[in-house]
Amino acid sequence: MQIGDQVDFELQNQNGETVSLAQFRGSPVVLFFYPRADTPGCTVEACEFRDLYSDLKAEGAVLLGISRDAVKAQKKFADKFSLPYTLLADPDLKVCKQFDLVREGSMYGKPVTKIERSTFVFDRAGKLEAEFRKVKPEGHAAEMLALVKGVS
Numbered sequence: 001m002q003i004g005d006q007v008d009f010e011l012q013n014q015n016g017e018t019v020s021l022a023q024f025r026g027s028p029v030v031l032f033f034y035p036r037a038d039t040p041g042c043t044v045e046a047c048e049f050r051d052l053y054s055d056l057k058a059e060g061a062v063l064l065g066i067s068r069d070a071v072k073a074q075k076k077f078a079d080k081f082s083l084p085y086t087l088l089a090d091p092d093l094k095v096c097k098q099f100d101l102v103r104e105g106s107m108y109g110k111p112v113t114k115i116e117r118s119t120f121v122f123d124r125a126g127k128l129e130a131e132f133r134k135v136k137p138e139g140h141a142a143e144m145l146a147l148v149k150g151v152s
Helices: 040-058 071-080 094-098 140-148
Strands: 010-013 018-020 029-033 062-067 086-089 102-107 110-115 118-122 128-132
Touching (some): 029 040, 040 062, 128 140
Parallel strands (some): 029 062
Antiparallel strands (some): 118 128
């Protein structure tokens, strides 16, 4: 995947409804991937996006969060932190692999599969405008708001 590419996928949201990336063409889309719902860094990132959601929406942007969590876990996370945007469940890592975000690592000496915290911004035509890999949660939402203000 490269800047300028059009990408599509379908996943279930936190309510069990099927959502595709293509359905948001006509609006800029901020698509952020986070490793696991309701963990410290992911909660910071999700809540910062929550706090700036009305500003992103005022710019016409759509905000989507994706993790490997199941639909039920996404719903619990959204409800617990009053997240007003769509969370997508990718338990099979289909979309995480499509975006090349799956990393093998170790935790406490045991092998684990990790998801690289990353964000992708699509323009109104559905083309990849920008990508941010190995994102730090703090302050990232504000950076994305500033970027969206400049996306055509």
